[in-house]
Amino acid sequence: MKCSNCGHEIAEIKSRYTINRHGYQLALEGVPAFGCPSCGARYFKEEEVDAIQKMLEHLDKDFRKVLAIAG
Numbered sequence: 777m778k779c780s781n782c783g784h785e786i787a788e789i790k791s792r793y794t795i796n797r798h799g800y801q802l803a804l805e806g807v808p809a810f811g812c813p814s815c816g817a818r819y820f821k822e823e824e825v826d827a828i829q830k831m832l833e834h835l836d837k838d839f840r841k842v843l844a845i846a847g
């Protein structure tokens with residue numbers, strides 16, 4: 777797999793994935809991804825992004841409940 781930004785060969789890495797949502801920020805450490813050692817571009821795997829999206833859907837539901845109680 778090559779970097780679509782600079783064409784350099786990319787390597788498998790563990791990366792930090794940060795999410796900014798309405799009202800909260802979440803940082804996940806050690807998410808499997810690909811990184812370009814040349815330009816620093818990050819490519820997250822589709823399966824990881826899907827899993828994170830699913831997790832966020834649940835989190836959003838619960839977070840709205842928390843806001844309703846707090847609110």
Ligand SMILES: [Zn+2]
Nearest residue numbers: 779782812815
């Ligand atoms: Zn690159």
